[in-house]
Amino acid sequence: MSPSILLIGIGNEYRCDDSIGLHVIRALKTQNLPETIMVESSGDGAELIELFSLAKMASVIDAVSSCRKPGTIYEVEAHKQPVPVQLSFQSTHAFGVGEAIELARVLEQLPPILLVYAIEGANFSTGLELTPKVEEAAYKVAEQVRDKVKDTLKDVDTNSP
């Protein structure tokens, strides 16, 4: 049976670099990935927990602010380890991505594979502009996620009876 792959891009359209997760998802939508559901989310933690229950493999893509260089990419295997606290997700919700993942872990509602891609943003003020380095990182993350989805689908094909 094929896995349900869920890709969730998080952000606020009108908060400059905060929107980067949405841009990644929009780039991935052009790739025609099979057996993959893509969702744009505002980062409501309760909604994320609900979405997790639909998937066997999920990826969450969001902006973070951790005082690193804009465009720095972090990848966390959240099904194996807690999301590092120093990754401060730029959610407009206090009950956001980090909290949702850890609550889902406590309630045993994490998907079997959960990959978190976080991109260091620079500008989270109101507006539509993206910082160029952050925008560049978005394309790299889209490629990484695309490759990961293809690898996952290949593994399933190989392991199928």
Next chain:
Amino acid sequence: MTNKTIKVDYLARVEGEGALYIKIKDDKVSEVKFKIFEPPRFFEAFLRGRKYTEAPDITARICGICPVAYQMSTVHAIEQAFGVTVQGQLRELRRLLYCGEWIESHVLHIYMLHAPDFLGYQDAMHMAQDYPDVVKRGLQMKKAGNAIVSLLGGREIHPINVRVGGFYKSPSKKELGQLAEQLKWGRDAALETVLWTTQFPFPDFEQDYEFVALRHPTEYPFNEGRLVSNKGLDIAVQEYENHFYEEHIEYSNALHSVLKGRGAYFVGPLARYNLNFDRLSPLAQEAAKSAGFASTCKNPFQSIIVRSIEVLYAFDEALRIIDGYELPDKPAVEIHPRAGVGSACTEAPRGILYHRYQLNDEGLIQNAKIVPPTSQNQKVIEIDLRHYVEQAIQLPEDQLTWQCEQAIRNYDPCISCATHFLKLHIERE
């Protein structure tokens, strides 16, 4: 005499982020500043020159938690400018959509953000280790609210089905009927929630507030009514700017709303409840009475109980609307743009949300004004903190800081409507 400094860099479990600064000198609170770094003016500017049809989708993006409230204030204000009234089943569907948003927003706050305060947990994750079934109940209840917003709004977050005059598509009777079982379960869970929250320990803290809310002749208010207060205010929404104004605060880019000649006022669940208890459904009134909760409440810490009662009302009201629903002939009334000014207040989960639009004869927006409930509550939050810190001044620093955070959470401030960051600084010199 103590002069101390407490600094906390992060205020947890408040929607969005902003900043709070409290200075304590010689055991007295010398300064309280509730800072909002960035006013909600980007969207007002962004709306200028846009067609009226774009406005509901743009304003829905202001807040991920209360997009319906923004849409409702937008469509009512523009309809007022165009001389249009939406009635019958379309009006009922708008109330139903608002039920969904209140359930989503209130349940999130009750279970994930506020209850941990009263049960002594750092956050919902820690609470879930001891009370997994309670947290799961909260998530299920929120899911029921999502189901309403998703069906009527077209999406759970940032609904896209709302337009000036009604909806792009109205749901069938069958589609709405399919929600009923989930909502009946939700109503039972809401009754349990009322009983659960009334048992929490609350600090003894009451102030002489001026509560302001909508009041409708027959309904618990969502979209319509006069603006009233417990101290004699009784005006049409269109008179809002004659009675309320926004003062610029030196330490904050945001504007604090005040009642002319009277100062701070209190909006949100407590205000609605105190001014509209008799408009709640019999079930919600009875639940409050059975739990021993009075029909008026001046303790903001008990706002969690009032939110629970409003959640119960929202489930009950949603079921009433679904039960009487008939598919309307058209999903929206016809709109003929005309030049004019229109304004509206609706009851967002956090309180009255005021919008005013000036439009030209092509329906292009010339000016927009948006006053979110959190802007209106900022001044009263500052006053609460001043009084609350003074009576708790001898508490250890970590406990005092935590209680300040709780005092802010009482208002469920949706600072993301106005800004993005909130940091807390308490200084004792």
